[in-house]
Amino acid sequence: MGLLTSILTLPLAPVRGTTWVLDQVILAAEREYYDPAVVRRQLADLEGELTNGLIDDEEFDRREDALLDRLEEIEAYQDRIAGG
Numbered sequence: 001m002g003l004l005t006s007i008l009t010l011p012l013a014p015v016r017g018t019t020w021v022l023d024q025v026i027l028a029a030e031r032e033y034y035d036p037a038v039v040r041r042q043l044a045d046l047e048g049e050l051t052n053g054l055i056d057d058e059e060f061d062r063r064e065d066a067l068l069d070r071l072e073e074i075e076a077y078q079d080r081i082a083g084g
Helices: 003-008 010-033 036-051 057-083
Strands: none
């Protein structure tokens, strides 16, 4: 970038900075949302709730199905990302 371009676009610097920060926040949120370790931990916690009698079999099955669906979604997302 030339000196003249830098001077002329200086008023846009806060916008570029804000855009960069928002991009970083989105990337961090996606990493957390698509982390299979979180879902696996929730599955382990769910099994503990069933073992300790905090939930019944029906509730366990319902919540387990939702978590397994979530895990499939994460794997599909990771395959898409790895594929291009």
